[in-house]
Amino acid sequence: MALLLCGALLTACGQLLSGHVYTELPTLKPGNYRLDPHHTTVLFKVEHLGISSFVGRFNQSQATLNFVDSDPAASTIVADVEINSLDVNRPDFAQTLVSCDWLCSEEHPVARFQSRGRANVDGSLLIFAGDLTFRGVTNPATLAVTINGATTNRLTGDYTLGFEAKLEFLRSRFGMDKFIPAVGDNVQIEVFAEFIRQ
Template sequence: MKKLLASAALATATLAMSALATAADYKIDTKGAHASITFKIQHLGYSWLHGRFNTFDGGFSYDADKPEASSINVEIDTASVDSNHAERDKHLRSKDFLNVRKHPKATFVSTSIKDSGNGKMAVTGDLTLNGVTRSIVIDAEKVGEGKDPWGGYRAGFTGTTRLKLKDFNIEKSLGPAATHVEMVLDVEGIRQ
């Protein structure tokens, strides 16, 4: 009986270790400019204002055979907001919007990933922005993965989400058409 229990324990441990061995850790390739965090918001209901965050970092763990066991974390330098207009960017950094003096970083840490099939997934996680942490869902899709020309291995994803400004204590009124901001996240990771 002891041998049977020992064999079962060894088999369970081996299976658990082999499952862990298939997950891989990736560093988001921000240095090679193969990742971006962009946004758009309506301006008075007449047009779209586009912008981006130029400085961010992070990584993810990904297992193609078990996407629900994957995870992602990102840290954004909020002062790096760039809407291609210096005066507007100064205002975006102020207490009216991102309040970068008090909250210089925004973070996203995934809490669960639901595989929807065909490379699509719903990534749920905690976004901390302007001193407020809320659970959000990013609709994500795998773009591709494989070897790169320099002997490494890469995986890339794209994702979108829509944030209500007031949920993150951004109370400045931009008119009834500008209560939400649409975010697009494109990440390419280098396997470590």
């Protein structure tokens, strides 16, 4: 009986903490949003030996989103990743990867995506054309963003927007062509994040 009562109380608390989730883009609050570093994961994936994917993450990133509810295509985004925050679960190998044989973090500590022009909108998907700057080289790139919805976090009072994004690029176009094709040319970036309205 006591376990059932505790379970019911925990369920009730969880429901109290969860506000109503708005999922349609026109119902979301407009304005400037900043990435919540405590609820953000930035992953990368690259093919290895043609038989598997090598996956790692970057632990430090920043981003701002200017969301326009009346015209979501007019929204803009800028996102930075700190290259030295690379995490591949092996510190010695991470040091090899951030060297200038690969990511070259000493000379180019930040990779940036910056949108330009109007986004394409399809439901909750915003496709941003923009520029990716990586290893001191800038090339066009596309960031596909799915906005999962928004709600007010009742613990903090913050209006919070849930966000997933994908970006792909050829590393050879940024001067990093070592060991192709044993290590794949195509790099896939996946972001799972929350943005807080400022």
